[in-house]
Amino acid sequence: MPDKVRIALDTMGGDHGPSVTVLGAELSLGRHPNIEFILFGDRALVEPLLEARPRLKAASRFVHTEVSVGMDEKPSQALRHGRWKSSMWLAIDAVKKHDADVAVSAGNTGALMAMAKFHLRTMPGIERPAIAGLWPTIRRPSVVLDLGASIGADASHLVNLAMMGSAMARVLYGLERPNVGLLNIGVEEVKGLEEVREAGRLLREAELPFLDYKGFIEGNSIGQGEIDVVVTEGFTGNIALKAAEGTARQLARHLKAEMTRTIWTKLGYLLARSAFRSLADKMDPGKANGGVFLGLNGIVIKSHGNTDAQGFAYAVDIGHDMVHHALLAKIGEMLAMDRRDLTRPREVGGSRSS
């Protein structure tokens, strides 16, 4: 890994601010010594943490700002008071000015998306950006999008999501042609799914070179991990991912409580704890922390707001990987190549023979 990856960090974002984000940056730097950070935040909070971490300090440039975007601020509010000067804006601005390759923030999603969209603008051919996340499965995590950036989607937006998500899966896993599925429900002949069916038809007929369309997928199959990229509109995607996260967390909590009820179950827990650790490693949504904003002229990574340093480090890792493996170039390449096959969504002829 010789190439530098320059990461702009909104240190003030998230429920815990610098105490989590700066520590997370240090953890990720340990794994990726080729990172250079630009840290945006309040001197009083960030500098003491940096002083205690000479290695991180040596790899970082610090930029002071007293303005930060609150976790509960509405996007319009945040844009009004935080533009030009908040740590969130400055991190995005660094990407805009090519001072950084990627921005990472644990700040509030709505504000981050609004600022990113306003400042970076969408890529040619993309009307609405999307948020892609990683869904823990019994195999490796699958890419799921959109997680809430766009509500409702016509067929052509769903096709765009499929292409952008596939570019991300190529970057993450080095896949030539990731498997793609459209999230759908099993009930036949129900009204209102025309756009999903139409998107399915488009993807099937186009036989795109960079993705392998596998048809519809139902909610209970996502966690099997056989589909690399699961596509749906943002409302459903957000709720489905959170429902799955909640279920995993509640099961773990319930099991833990049951495990400590008697001396025998406690002993059983001690003997079997490697199994539990493996479970947590594999299925903990925190380990797959990091939503990737797709479709913008720049890469922005959104970490969970209530994550710990470990979780934030995963988000930084994802930012690093996206840059290191040239996500933006791959999306561009995909859109350019695939448009030749898809041209305009309603006019697809079909028969590629490769």
Next chain:
Amino acid sequence: MPDKVRIALDTMGGDHGPSVTVLGAELSLGRHPNIEFILFGDRALVEPLLEARPRLKAASRFVHTEVSVGMDEKPSQALRHGRWKSSMWLAIDAVKKHDADVAVSAGNTGALMAMAKFHLRTMPGIERPAIAGLWPTIRRPSVVLDLGASIGADASHLVNLAMMGSAMARVLYGLERPNVGLLNIGVEEVKGLEEVREAGRLLREAELPFLDYKGFIEGNSIGQGEIDVVVTEGFTGNIALKAAEGTARQLARHLKAEMTRTIWTKLGYLLARSAFRSLADKMDPGKANGGVFLGLNGIVIKSHGNTDAQGFAYAVDIGHDMVHHALLAKIGEMLAMDRRDLTRPREVGGSRSS
């Protein structure tokens, strides 16, 4: 429990047909001796099972038909070839003719809903029926609807869902005023959620006597069980429930595999198995089997198609409970009373002071 509950059973529905449904009926009869069954199905398959079960036979009337609806048939196909004569149709017809109080089927959802809607029709004031299901939580299961009968929903449909779901929670748990939440995403100021926000405003301002509106709920909170009735449109509801079910199943499978990897983890498993059993009891979606069709002039229960006898018995239990505690009357009462407060969705004035 002196009152008889008359249950019409489509014995041919589901992946396994009578070998599951007849056994499930027997299990439920053991718990509810006040049930009288009308069993519809193929003599050659059902009668031998009945002969071996004198108690069930004594509580049942059997009606022969050779026609059954396939699990993969489209609703329109099923209506064409299965109307008047299939076991599924005859079970619904028994409800229509007041020969039975409720119909239970593990047959395909689309066909069952199409037939039920066609034959029973919707209740006055309800345009679209819904499917309500039970979502396992760390407390008791919550009612979630719609699970796929209607795709997309305007504010007034969401309000109807809230009322019907509350009637079901009253019946299930004997609650005076169930808590109700509207499923939503955390991203502020995103377009496309106007109908959810409008429904929230209507429910808040109307202060309905039979439900306690608690505001929006996100996907990760459903499993905490603090909200008795979770309302969303059918596409999202179906996918969210299945995503949660899939997660629970995949976690359990993964844990089991890990638990048997070494002699120590195996021993740990043996010592702690009471904890696992409790987990399965509490969080296994199969234990909450039984979708309730709401908004029709009659009660129809849909069991999972791939359930076992135990799971099918739960669906029969739910059918029993819905009749025993007068679900239809409670929905009617709710709609009548609540319309006085809500009148027409856009004209709500607000200030009830109870």
